[in-house]
Amino acid sequence: SAVISQKPSRDICQRGTSLTIQCQVDSQVTMMFWYRQQPGQSLTLIATANQGSEATYESGFVIDKFPISRPNLTFSTLTVSNMSPEDSSIYLCSPGGYTFGSGTRLTVV
Amino acid sequence: QQQVKQSPQSLIVQKGGISIINCAYENTAFDYFPWYQQFPGKGPALLIAIRPDVSEKKEGRFTISFNKSAKQFSLHIMDSQPGDSATYFCAASRRGSTLGRLYFGRGTQLTVWP
Numbered sequence: 001s002a003v004i005s006q007k008p009s010r011d012i013c014q015r016g017t018s019l020t021i022q023c024q025v026d027s028q029v030t031m032m033f034w035y036r037q038q039p040g041q042s043l044t045l046i047a048t049a050n051q052g053s054e055a056t057y058e059s060g061f062v063i064d065k066f067p068i069s070r071p072n073l074t075f076s077t078l079t080v081s082n083m084s085p086e087d088s089s090i091y092l093c094s095p096g097g098y099t100f101g102s103g104t105r106l107t108v109v
Numbered sequence: 110q111q112q113v114k115q116s117p118q119s120l121i122v123q124k125g126g127i128s129i130i131n132c133a134y135e136n137t138a139f140d141y142f143p144w145y146q147q148f149p150g151k152g153p154a155l156l157i158a159i160r161p162d163v164s165e166k167k168e169g170r171f172t173i174s175f176n177k178s179a180k181q182f183s184l185h186i187m188d189s190q191p192g193d194s195a196t197y198f199c200a201a202s203r204r205g206s207t208l209g210r211l212y213f214g215r216g217t218q219l220t221v222w223p
Contacts, residue, residue, distance in 0.1 A: 006152075031209050042198060042213045043153070092152050097202065097209020098143060100152040 002027045006093055006101030013083055013108050020079045021104045023093030028073035033094040034066070037103070043092065049076055083108045112136060113201050115214025122221050128186040130217045132199035135180065139201040143211070144173065144184050147196045156197070157184070189221045 003026040013019050023032065031050055035043040046066055049055040055068040069077045076095075080087055083106075090103045115132045122128045132142075143158035159166045159173040159182065166173045172185040186193055199214040 033209060033211075042215045043211070044213075045210060048210060090152075094209070094211075097211065098158075099155060103152040105150070 001099055002029070002095060004093065004095055004099065004101040006104060008104055009102060010105040011107070013106065015084050015108055017083055018079055018081045019083065019106060020077050021091050021093070023076045023078075023095065023101055025074050025095040029096035030073065031096060032068075032070060032076040033097055034068060034076075034078045035092045035094060035100075037090040037092060039089070046078070046091075080106065085109070111215070112212040113199060113214045115199050115217060117217060118215065119218045120220070122189045122219065124189065124191060124221055124223050126189050126221075128184075128189045128193065128219055128221070130184045130197055130199070130219075131181065132183065132214050133179075133181045134201050134212075136201070136203070136212075137180070138203045139212075141202040142173070142175065142182050143200050143202070144171075145198040145200065145213075147198065147216075153198060186219075189219075191221045191223050194219055194221050 005024040007022045034046045036046050037043050045058050046061045047055045047057040049068045049070040051070045051073050065081050067079045085108045088108045090105050092103045093101045113134050144156045145153035146156045147153040157168050157171050159175050161177050164175050170187045175182045197217045200211040202211050
């Protein structure tokens with residue numbers, strides 16, 4: 001199975017700032033999925049990113065808040081912009097679906 | 110709308126017992142049903158998965174039972190161990206342009222007492 005590297009593993013950020021999460025995979029994948037897991041909750045899909053096209057966002061998530069880059073088939077970033085305490089969650093990438101990075105635990109203070 | 114419904118929300122089992130977690134779905138287009146195990150501070154790890162052309166799949170102490178007509182599937186953990194204590198998520202996926210996109214249940218927190 002693919003080796004997935006997600007960075008940072010955790011961060012504590014001030015409200016109003018932005019954090020960019022990186023996801024690197026050791027093989028090429030067409031689709032990159034980004035999920036959010038709020039404390040004690042299940043996983044919710046934020047958006048799906050295909051290289052060379054705009055990401056597709058799920059209801060309740062917008063590009064201005066969660067911009068995604070997909071410069072090639074092995075790398076993607078998710079930015080959480082203008083953060084508030086409600087953004088405190090674990091953010092997970094899923095290259096190709098079915099497997100997940102180790103997650104980024106974000107706390108906004 | 111929750112596309113995959115999971116129960117129970119929490120489960121306490123004695124060591125050596127059988128843990129059973131149930132899930133139900135509505136969308137008949139789903140054709141892949143994985144289970145994930147998540148430990149605190151970690152991402153979900155794929156545990157076992159089944160496709161609807163079989164009624165049961167077993168891997169070690171973990172078994173998925175699948176009932177296509179009832180649109181239900183369940184995870185059975187035999188001889189449950191304290192190390193199995195984790196949160197378990199069922200999920201469903203379908204082919205096509207959204208291949209790989211998962212719909213998750215709400216999760217079951219399993220505690221196995223020694």
